[in-house]
Amino acid sequence: MAKFGSALFNRLVIIIPYAWLLFFFLIPFFIVIRISLSETAVAMPPYLPVFDLASGIGGFIDNIKQFSIANYIWLTEDALYAKAYGSSVWIAAVSTFLTLLIAYPVAYGMAQAPNTIRPTLLMLVILPFWTSFLIRVYAWIAILKPEGLFNQLLLTLGVIDQPLIILNTNWAIYIGIVYSYLPFMVLPIYSSLEKMDHSLTEAAQDLGCTPIMAFWRVTFPLSMPGVVAGCMLVFIPAVGEFVIPDLLGGSETLMIGKTLWNEFNANRDWPVSAAVATILLLILVVPIMFFQHAQAKADSEGR
Amino acid sequence: MQRWSRFNIASIVLGFAFLYLPIVLLVIFSFNESKLVTVWAGFSTKWYVQLLHNQALLDAAWVTVRVGLISATVATVFGTMAALAMTRYTRFRGRMLFSGMIYAPLVMPEVITGLSMLLLFVAIGFDRGFWTLTLAHITFTMCFVAVVVQSRLLSFDRSIEEAAMDLGATPVATFLQVTLPVIAPAVFSGWVLAFTLSLDDLVISSFTSGPGATTLPMRIYSQVRLGVTPEINAVCTILIGVVAMGVLIASVVSRSREIQRVKDEQAAFAH
Numbered sequence: 132m133a134k135f136g137s138a139l140f141n142r143l144v145i146i147i148p149y150a151w152l153l154f155f156f157l158i159p160f161f162i163v164i165r166i167s168l169s170e171t172a173v174a175m176p177p178y179l180p181v182f183d184l185a186s187g188i189g190g191f192i193d194n195i196k197q198f199s200i201a202n203y204i205w206l207t208e209d210a211l212y213a214k215a216y217g218s219s220v221w222i223a224a225v226s227t228f229l230t231l232l233i234a235y236p237v238a239y240g241m242a243q244a245p246n247t248i249r250p251t252l253l254m255l256v257i258l259p260f261w262t263s264f265l266i267r268v269y270a271w272i273a274i275l276k277p278e279g280l281f282n283q284l285l286l287t288l289g290v291i292d293q294p295l296i297i298l299n300t301n302w303a304i305y306i307g308i309v310y311s312y313l314p315f316m317v318l319p320i321y322s323s324l325e326k327m328d329h330s331l332t333e334a335a336q337d338l339g340c341t342p343i344m345a346f347w348r349v350t351f352p353l354s355m356p357g358v359v360a361g362c363m364l365v366f367i368p369a370v371g372e373f374v375i376p377d378l379l380g381g382s383e384t385l386m387i388g389k390t391l392w393n394e395f396n397a398n399r400d401w402p403v404s405a406a407v408a409t410i411l412l413l414i415l416v417v418p419i420m421f422f423q424h425a426q427a428k429a430d431s432e433g434r
Numbered sequence: 435m436q437r438w439s440r441f442n443i444a445s446i447v448l449g450f451a452f453l454y455l456p457i458v459l460l461v462i463f464s465f466n467e468s469k470l471v472t473v474w475a476g477f478s479t480k481w482y483v484q485l486l487h488n489q490a491l492l493d494a495a496w497v498t499v500r501v502g503l504i505s506a507t508v509a510t511v512f513g514t515m516a517a518l519a520m521t522r523y524t525r526f527r528g529r530m531l532f533s534g535m536i537y538a539p540l541v542m543p544e545v546i547t548g549l550s551m552l553l554l555f556v557a558i559g560f561d562r563g564f565w566t567l568t569l570a571h572i573t574f575t576m577c578f579v580a581v582v583v584q585s586r587l588l589s590f591d592r593s594i595e596e597a598a599m600d601l602g603a604t605p606v607a608t609f610l611q612v613t614l615p616v617i618a619p620a621v622f623s624g625w626v627l628a629f630t631l632s633l634d635d636l637v638i639s640s641f642t643s644g645p646g647a648t649t650l651p652m653r654i655y656s657q658v659r660l661g662v663t664p665e666i667n668a669v670c671t672i673l674i675g676v677v678a679m680g681v682l683i684a685s686v687v688s689r690s691r692e693i694q695r696v697k698d699e700q701a702a703f704a705h
Contacts, residue, residue, distance in 0.1 A: 140605040145526060148516035148576065152535040155573040159550035162557050176556045237449035240442035252446065254685065259453050261627070261677050263634035265651050265658075266670040270456035272662050273463065279472050280459060313453060364541060371543020373637055378658065388545045395549065395641075405553065408546050415543070423537045 160412070167405035168198040178402045202406035212407065215385040216414065222301060222376075222386060223369035226308035230365050231358065233309060234316035238357075239350075241317070242324035253321070260314045268307055268378050275303050275379070299381035307375040308365070316361035323357030324350070356425065363422040367415055387411055457674065464667035481668040491669065494653040497564065498633055501649065505571035506629035512572065513579025513628070514621055520580065521587040539577040547574060548641030555642065562644030570642040571632040578631060579624035586620035619688035626684045630677050 169178040206212045241252045259267065274280045275298040282294040297303050327350065335345040373388035380386065387407065395404040464482075468475030485491060516536055523529075539547060551570045552562070560566055590613070598608045614621070636651040643649065650673070657666055 140609070141523065144515045145519040145523060145532075148512045148519065148580070149528070149532055149535075151512055151573070151576070152516075152532075155551065155554070155569065156535055156539060156547075157531075159554040162553045163546075163550045166553055233449065233452070236441075236445035240438075240446040240449075243438050243442045244446070245438060255450060256453070258678075258681060259457070261630045261681050262457065262674050263651065263670070263677075265634065265636050265654060266460070266673060267456065269654075269658055269662070269666065269670065270460040272658075273472055274456060274459065276472065276662075283472070310452070310456070313449075317449075367541040368543055371545050373543075373545050374655075388543060391545050391549065392637075401553070404549060408549050411543065412546060419538060419541060422541060423534055426537050427533060 163405045163412075164409050166402055167202055167409045168200065169402045169405075170199060170201065171400055171402050176401065177399055202402050203410075205403065206406055206410065211385070212387075212390065215387045215390045216410065218385045219370050219372075219387040220414065222304055223308070223366050223372070226305050226312075226369055227362050227366040229305055230309045230312055230316045231362060234313055234361065235320060235358075237313075238317045238320035238324055241321050242327070249325075256314050256317050256321075264311060265374060267311055268374055271303070271307055271310065271379060272298065275306070298379065299384075301380070301384060303379035304376050304384065304386075307379045308369050308372065311375065312365040312369065315364040319360040319364065320354055320357040323354045327353050356429065360422070360425055360429070363418055363425070367418050367422065370415060371411055460667055461671045461674065464664055464671040466664050466667075469664065481664045482672075484665055485668055485672075488665075490648075491650070491653055494648050494650045497647055498650040501564065501568050501571055501647075502629045502632040505568050505575060505632050506625050508568075509572045509576035509628045510579050510621060510625040513576040513624055514583050514617075516576065516580040517583035517587055520584055521590075536577050536580050539574050540581065544635075544637035545641075548638040551638070552641040562642065562647075564643075564647040567639055567643040567647050567649070570638050571635065574635075574638060575628035575631050579621075579628050582624040582627060583617060583620050586617050590616060619691050622687060623684050626680050630680065633673070633677070 166178055171178060237256075241249065241256070244252055272279075276282070277294040277296060277298070279298070281297070282291075285291045286294065297306075331353070332345045332349050335349045336342065340348065371388045371391075372386060373392050376384050376386040376389050377392070380389075391404050391407045391411070394400050394407060463472075463474075465477050465479065466474055467478040467480075516532075519526075520533060520536065526532075548570070551566075551573070555562055555566045594616075595608055595612055598612045599605070603611065634651060635649075636655055639649050640652055640655075643652070650669070654666060654669060657663070
C-alpha cells in the first residue's frame with residue numbers, strides 16, 4: 132500500500148504541473164503558429180479557417196490546405212515590421228549593456244560588504260521587484276517630462292538653460308529598461324561574486340597583479356556565469372517589452388511588442404499579430420535555449 | 435574592513451538611490467495639493483479621499499484582489515509540486531521539456547504569453563472574463579513559485595525524510611509532516627511573490643480578460659495614457675504600501691521561523 136501510495140504521489144507531483152504547463156503554456160504556441168497561417172476575416176473569431184473539431188480528420192486536412200503564408204509575406208513587404216524587429220533587438224542590446232554597467236559595481240559592492248549587512252542589501256535590491264512594473268515606469272514620466280523634476284533640478288543647478296527633451300525619445304526607453312530590470316542583473320552577478328574564493332584575487336595580487344588587473348583577469352571571468360544569466364534575464368524580455376516603449380517612448384519609436392499590441396488591439400488583425408509573435412519567438416528561441424541551458428547547469432551544480 | 439572600499443560604498447549608495455528615488459518622488463507627489471505632479475503646492479490627502487468615490491477603480495481593485503488570492507493559492511500548490519518534481523526526480527520522460535516550461539515563462543515577453551493564451555481560450559470557446567484571467571495568472575506565476583521553492587529544496591537535508599519513511603510514514607504524511615514544515619517559509623514567500631505578480635500584471639491581463647473583469651493595472655494604464663495625475667499617484671502609493679506590508683510580514687515570518695528552527699536545533703543537541 133505504501134509502495135503504491137508512493138508511486139502515485141510521485142506521479143501526481145510530476146503529472147499535474149506538467150499537464151497544466153503543456154495545456155496552458157506549450158499548446159498555445161502551436162495555436163499561435165497555426166493562426167498565423169490563417170486568413171483575416173470579418174467574423175468572430177476574426178480568422179479563417181476556424182477550428183472545427185466536429186469535421187474530423189477530413190475537415191482537418193481541408194483546414195491545412197487552406198493555410199497560407201500570406202501573413203508572413205505581408206510582414207516582409209512592409210518595411211515597418213523589419214524595422215521594428217531590428218530596433219527592438221538594438222534597443223534591448225543597448226539597454227542590457229547599460230544595465231550591466233550600472234549593476235556590476237552595485238553587485239560587486241554588495242559582495243564586498245560586511246556579512247552582517249548583506250541580507251539587508253539583498254532585501255533592498257529585491258524589494259523594487261515586488262513593486263508594480265507599471266508603477267515604476269509611470270514614476271519616470273513625472274521625472275523625465277520637459278517641465279519634470281529632472282529638468283527642474285538641472286535648471287536650478289544651472290547645468291542647462293533649456294529643458295532637455297528626454298521623454299518620448301529612445302533615451303527614456305533606455306532609462307526605463309535599465310531601471311525596471313536592474314534587480315534582474317544585480318542578483319545573479321551578486322550570487323556568483325559572493326561564492327567566489329577571495330584568496331584567488333589575493334594570490335593574483337601577491338604574484339604581482341595590480342588590483343585592476345586582478346579584477347579583469349580573475350574576478351570578472353569567474354563572475355561570467357552571473358553576467359550571462361543577468362544579460363539573458365534583461366535582454367529577452369526587453370526585446371518584447373510593451374509598457375516601457377508605450378509610456379516612455381515616442382510615437383516614432385518602433386518596438387515589436389508595441390507593434391504586436393497595436394496590430395491586435397487597434398487593427399484587430401489576429402493572424403498578422405500571431406505571425407508577428409511567431410517571428411519574435413524565432414528570434415528569441417536561441418537566447419532562451421541558451422538561458423535554460425545555463426540554468427540547468429547551475430541547478431545540477433547546486434545539487 | 436579593508437575590502438569594503440569607498441568605491442564599493444559609493445556604487446551601492448548611487449545604485450540604491452537610482453532604484454528608490456523615483457518611487458519616493460511618486461509617493462511624495464501623491465500628497466500634493468496641486469493637480470500638477472511636478473510642482474509642489476502643499477500637503478493634502480484630497481486625492482486619497484477622491485479615490486474612495488471612484489467606483490470604477492474600487493471595482494477594479496476588488497477584481498484584482500480576488501484574482502490574486504485564487505491564482506496565488508493554486509499557483510503555490512502547482513509550483514511546489516513542480517519544484518518537488520524538478521529536485522527529486524532527476525530522470526523522467528520529458529524532463530528537459532518540463533524544466534524548459536518552468537524557466538521559459540520567466541523570460542518570455544508578456545505580449546507573446548498573453549496573445550498565445552488568449553488564442554487558446556478562443557480556440558476552445560472559453561468566454562473571456564474573470565476565470566480566463568485567473569487561469570492565465572496561475573500559469574505564469576506558478577513558474578516563479580517553482581523557482582523559489584526549488585532553491586530551498588536544493589539545500590534540504592533529505593535524510594530526515596528518509597528517516598520518516600523508514601519509520602513507516604507514507605509519502606504524503608512525510609511530505610506534510612516533515613518536508614512542508616521545513617520548506618514552509620519558501621512556499622510562503624512563493625505565495626506572496628505570486629500574489630504580487632498577479633496584482634501587478636498588465637499585459638497578460640489585458641489579453642486574457644474580458645468585459646466585466648478589468649483589473650487595477652488595466653484601469654491605471656488607461657488613466658495614465660490620458661496623463662499623469664496625483665490621483666494615480668495615490669493609487670500607486672496604496673499599492674506600494676500593500677506590497678511593502680506583504681513583504682515585511684513575509685520576512686518577519688521567515689525570520690522568526692528561522693530563529694525558532696535554530697532554537698529547536700540547539701534544544702535537540704542539548705539533550
